[in-house]
Amino acid sequence: MPNPLFDSLFGIHAGKTTPFLRLLDGHTVTHQAFLEKAARTANFLTGLGLTAGDRVAVQVQKSPEALALYAACAQAGLVFLPLNTAYTVEELTYFIDNSGASLVVCDSKSEADLKPVADSLGARLETLNADGSGSLSTGASGMEPHFATVERSGDDLAAFLYTSGTTGRSKGAMLTQNNLLSNAQTLVREWRFSNADVLLHALPIFHTHGLFVATNVILAAGGSMIFMPKFDVDEIIAHMPEATSMMGVPTFYTRLLDDPRFTKDLTAHMRLFVSGSAPLLAETHIQFEERTGHRILERYGMTETNMNTSNPYDGERRAGTVGFPLPGVELKITDPESGASLPQGDVGQIEVRGPNVFTGYWQMPEKTAAELRGDGFFITGDLGRIDDDGYVHIVGRNKDLIISGGYNIYPKEIELVLDDQPGVLESAVIGVPHPDFGETVLGVIVPEKNTSPDLDAMHDAVKASLARFKHPRKLILLDELPRNTMGKVQKNVLRDAYKDMFAPA
Ligand code: MCA
Ligand code: AMP
Numbered sequence: 419m420p421n422p423l424f425d426s427l428f429g430i431h432a433g434k435t436t437p438f439l440r441l442l443d444g445h446t447v448t449h450q451a452f453l454e455k456a457a458r459t460a461n462f463l464t465g466l467g468l469t470a471g472d473r474v475a476v477q478v479q480k481s482p483e484a485l486a487l488y489a490a491c492a493q494a495g496l497v498f499l500p501l502n503t504a505y506t507v508e509e510l511t512y513f514i515d516n517s518g519a520s521l522v523v524c525d526s527k528s529e530a531d532l533k534p535v536a537d538s539l540g541a542r543l544e545t546l547n548a549d550g551s552g553s554l555s556t557g558a559s560g561m562e563p564h565f566a567t568v569e570r571s572g573d574d575l576a577a578f579l580y581t582s583g584t585t586g587r588s589k590g591a592m593l594t595q596n597n598l599l600s601n602a603q604t605l606v607r608e609w610r611f612s613n614a615d616v617l618l619h620a621l622p623i624f625h626t627h628g629l630f631v632a633t634n635v636i637l638a639a640g641g642s643m644i645f646m647p648k649f650d651v652d653e654i655i656a657h658m659p660e661a662t663s664m665m666g667v668p669t670f671y672t673r674l675l676d677d678p679r680f681t682k683d684l685t686a687h688m689r690l691f692v693s694g695s696a697p698l699l700a701e702t703h704i705q706f707e708e709r710t711g712h713r714i715l716e717r718y719g720m721t722e723t724n725m726n727t728s729n730p731y732d733g734e735r736r737a738g739t740v741g742f743p744l745p746g747v748e749l750k751i752t753d754p755e756s757g758a759s760l761p762q763g764d765v766g767q768i769e770v771r772g773p774n775v776f777t778g779y780w781q782m783p784e785k786t787a788a789e790l791r792g793d794g795f796f797i798t799g800d801l802g803r804i805d806d807d808g809y810v811h812i813v814g815r816n817k818d819l820i821i822s823g824g825y826n827i828y829p830k831e832i833e834l835v836l837d838d839q840p841g842v843l844e845s846a847v848i849g850v851p852h853p854d855f856g857e858t859v860l861g862v863i864v865p866e867k868n869t870s871p872d873l874d875a876m877h878d879a880v881k882a883s884l885a886r887f888k889h890p891r892k893l894i895l896l897d898e899l900p901r902n903t904m905g906k907v908q909k910n911v912l913r914d915a916y917k918d919m920f921a922p923a
Pocket of ligand 1: 694
């Protein structure tokens with residue numbers, strides 16, 4: 419039965435006894451062993467009664483079994499819904515409820531908290547731990563290592579990825595098989611991946627970068643990954659000699675540059691370093707080249723679109739730019755007010771169209787219509803320009819967003835929690851430069867008259883609701899927020915006032 423995503427990423431490796439995953443304990447998982455793990459899992463999932471189109475919400479640590487669950491969902495036609503391991507129960511409840519997930523897979527440590535949530539929403543719950551143990555693996559281990567792949571078309575949904583919004587309500591971006599597959603195949607060609615590649619994989623697998631870029635590219639090329647539970651400078655340096663390529667967020671590269679063991683010799687054999695998810699400072703690009711002789715290849719993507727642009731593999735990788743639209747992707751710069759295309763060189767909003775662009779937000783037709791035009795162009799919310807040579811520059815954002823260490827944080831979500839606290843008249847959450855994370859979160863609180871709000875209690879309130887990476891690193895009190903003549907809060911004024919708050923001494 420045809421199933422483009424499964425057939426082209428996974429099925430093509432049937433019978434291969436070459437390594438797919440190289441684990442830090444020295445073990446490897448071959449392509450064939452991985453396929454058997456996936457097939458057992460698919461048998462178990464369908465045995466639970468799940469059928470094509472059902473959503474599977476997954477909050478688990480990175481492991482070969484977690485990846486096999488992704489493959490199993492593809493093979494069984496289930497919609498994979500990966501979730502950041504940092505999300506709180508409150509955040510997860512929303513995702514499980516909103517997506518109508520039939521199954522929740524979580525770590526045993528979260529079972530006591532999530533079981534009542536799953537029960538109340540009519541979802542089953544299975545566990546999967548970092549070491550591969552748990553009820554999912556136990557159930558799968560008794561199953562046949564073959565599974566009759568469920569027929570799917572390229573337009574069928576493959577995954578939901580939640581992305582927060584400027585209103586504070588997360589939206590489930592619906593990605594089809596073709597969205598994922600077309601992008602992976604394009605990136606393999608553009609970045610010259612082959613079955614000889616060994617990728618240092620230190621990214622989380624619950625976001626686009628680690629799953630749909632890094633993993634799918636290696637699968638489509640038939641290469642292997644040094645599969646690390648998380649980014650750790652010591653491990654990266656120890657395993658660099660076995661690798662050919664690496665993908666990371668800018669924080670990976672600044673942390674490596676901070677380490678004197680990261681040298682030209684260590685990286686001399688490497689074929690490619692790719693950066694994305696957040697702006698790579700031109701100075702980091704230059705410093706990296708001075709240290710290693712390699713020019714980092716920067717690309718630009720989004721949850722809703724996978725990858726849109728890339729600097730060239732051959733040709734100049736221009737610091738401070740995200741390169742050219744990928745083959746098949748159209749990119750235009752438009753006037754935010756009228757939507758009309760602007761002349762080359764002008765700054766405007768970036769819009770993209772192509773086989774990579776998602777089909778809309780799950781059960782949110784108005785939000786979909788506001789961002790995805792009838793003609794297929796998606797309004798990214800990023801501001802940019804195209805220079806004389808065709809390179810795309812991202813110069814800012816038309817959306818209130820903070821990117822910290824590659825994670826997106828929507829200030830509105832935090833402001834809603836802060837505004838709810840006793841003694842708070844209003845709040846403004848902003849991103850300010852941070853030497854390690856690029857940007858970090860700062861909360862500005864305006865207290866009600868004659869009150870002095872308890873900042874510790876506010877930190878606790880945020881902690882109870884929101885993932886750790888969204889927490890303000892600092893809260894400060896201000897008598898009033900700067901506003902323009904229309905009464906709109908001038909976050910740019912705040913950003914400027916506090917831009918040095920986390921600057922190195
Ligand atoms: C961890 N913490 C963070 C972050 N990560 N806080 C803010 N921002 C973060 N990104 C918290 C930890 O919980 C910890 O809290 C404290 O900060 C310090 O942690 P540290 O040990 O320094 O962090 P780490 O565990 O080393 O993680 C940093 C990291 C990680 C390696 C940069 O955040 C990471 O892997 N980021 C990659 C994110 C990613 O894959 N993004 C792609 C999204 P405490 O001190 O309380 O314990 S996909 C995307 O954006 C699009 C599609 C694209 O174009 O790719
Ligand atoms: P997300 O919604 O998590 O997928 O994040 C997508 C956003 O990350 C984009 O809209 C950009 O604002 C930002 N982004 C991704 N790659 C880059 C890059 N190379 N340079 C600047 N911003 C980037």
